Amino acid sequence: MACTTLLYSGHLLLAILSGFTFNIMSSGLIYFVIGLLPLSFIIAFSGLEIAISFIQAQVFVVLTSSYIKDALDLH
Numbered sequence: 136m137a138c139t140t141l142l143y144s145g146h147l148l149l150a151i152l153s154g155f156t157f158n159i160m161s162s163g164l165i166y167f168v169i170g171l172l173p174l175s176f177i178i179a180f181s182g183l184e185i186a187i188s189f190i191q192a193q194v195f196v197v198l199t200s201s202y203i204k205d206a207l208d209l210h
Contacts, residue, residue, distance in 0.1 A: 145184045152177050 152173055160170035 145180070145187070149177060149180060149184070152180070 156170050156173040156177060159173065160167045
């Protein structure tokens, strides 16, 4: 359950920031330039979320391989 909440929290953060950025950038030219700051945060959080997904995949593969090896060798 903790893993799914971590996944959903990243997606929820991106959804909130996207809506916030869209509302700012659609308000006018000055606000469009100001809206580039939250847009950069969206890009940074997307990269962070991709990096975290790679780390989670690596941990899953290592643990699964370890469990399979133990099941075959110890029994």
